[in-house]
Amino acid sequence: MSFYKKLPLLAKLVLALTLGIVLGKVLPESAIKVLVTFSGVFSSFLKFAIPLIIVGFIVPGISQVSANAGKLLGVSTLIAYISTLIAGAFAYIVARNFLPNILQGSSLQALSNPEDLLLQGYLTIEMDPIFSVTTALILSFVVGIGISALKLESMKRAFDDFGQIVELMLNKVIIPLLPIYILGVFSNITVSGEVFKILQIFLLVFVLILVLHFLIIVFQYLVGGALNGRNPFKMLVKILPAYATAIGTQSSAATIPVTLDCTKKMDVDPNVANFTVPLFATIHLSGSTITLTTCATAVYWLQHGATFPTTASMIQFIIMLGVTMVAAPGVPGGAVMAALGLLQSVLGFNEIMLSLMIALYIAQDSFGTACNITGDAALSSVVDKINQWMTKSKKA
Numbered sequence: 219m220s221f222y223k224k225l226p227l228l229a230k231l232v233l234a235l236t237l238g239i240v241l242g243k244v245l246p247e248s249a250i251k252v253l254v255t256f257s258g259v260f261s262s263f264l265k266f267a268i269p270l271i272i273v274g275f276i277v278p279g280i281s282q283v284s285a286n287a288g289k290l291l292g293v294s295t296l297i298a299y300i301s302t303l304i305a306g307a308f309a310y311i312v313a314r315n316f317l318p319n320i321l322q323g324s325s326l327q328a329l330s331n332p333e334d335l336l337l338q339g340y341l342t343i344e345m346d347p348i349f350s351v352t353t354a355l356i357l358s359f360v361v362g363i364g365i366s367a368l369k370l371e372s373m374k375r376a377f378d379d380f381g382q383i384v385e386l387m388l389n390k391v392i393i394p395l396l397p398i399y400i401l402g403v404f405s406n407i408t409v410s411g412e413v414f415k416i417l418q419i420f421l422l423v424f425v426l427i428l429v430l431h432f433l434i435i436v437f438q439y440l441v442g443g444a445l446n447g448r449n450p451f452k453m454l455v456k457i458l459p460a461y462a463t464a465i466g467t468q469s470s471a472a473t474i475p476v477t478l479d480c481t482k483k484m485d486v487d488p489n490v491a492n493f494t495v496p497l498f499a500t501i502h503l504s505g506s507t508i509t510l511t512t513c514a515t516a517v518y519w520l521q522h523g524a525t526f527p528t529t530a531s532m533i534q535f536i537i538m539l540g541v542t543m544v545a546a547p548g549v550p551g552g553a554v555m556a557a558l559g560l561l562q563s564v565l566g567f568n569e570i571m572l573s574l575m576i577a578l579y580i581a582q583d584s585f586g587t588a589c590n591i592t593g594d595a596a597l598s599s600v601v602d603k604i605n606q607w608m609t610k611s612k613k614a
Contacts, residue, residue: 242408255339257402274384505589
């Protein structure tokens, strides 16, 4: 047990996925239904927790960053959001053009009515969320901006404390139980005979995601280098220590000290870097957005059979995802946990589709985080240039 606790989350999920396949082949249905029962109850708890996760992290995030630095805050936030939207739109466009070839001949259309193929648990426990995902997003922004505008310190502390409760729930309940949830889901999928097809497609989609990460990073540094008259590839070399650190920590927040040092070595003004790097670590998740958008498109295709989500629904998903990523929990898999509500409400994902999203996202979480923090330094250089323009304008 102590050995298992020391394993990183990715290793635990790979182990759970593997065991799920094996147990799905050898265990009797009565034993598998025990695992399925747990997965069903856990899925219900996730639905209940999602709005709480959104409020618990977005409200403190907004109330915190909104109190820091006037115009630069607005500029930085806008740049981070635009970068996230570009990443999501880019991922969707590429996915629509390349996934038909990658996914050709593959389909999980048989699971469009999963109750017809999958075992059902011994019992179900419905845990209705307090409010919808959309309500949670709107409420979070209204309360967060209100706290900042009125300087309600006592209310800010209350939501900070609530955020700690939510983070405790993630770290002590949801994240530790995810492997068991995945084990139950994949043992059930194995019974349906679809699991090996799923894993084959996962590998191909994973490769596509890594390519997209590389391309968006190059784009961000081409922009940052062009604005500042610097060689973008020399800037990229200086951020490599932060990239490697992020792969190990799977956390943008934990990588902040290294990212900050690397950003300053790019000749970004230290005062600007001190402000933007922690801010972007909280609100800029271009790598995570690429992963979620690509995975969502692929899983939707697998579930519905050679059919993509409508462009309108994907635009809505990407726009709202950019908001949801604000202050996404700084724990492995935090972004996908915060996005589960959107996947359900906007794209209509069911439990099977959500479990596939979690598994695929966690499998690349290290690289998604590394993409996030690498882009943070590029965006910091853009804000640095804008700050120089603003300073010159005031002097004039």
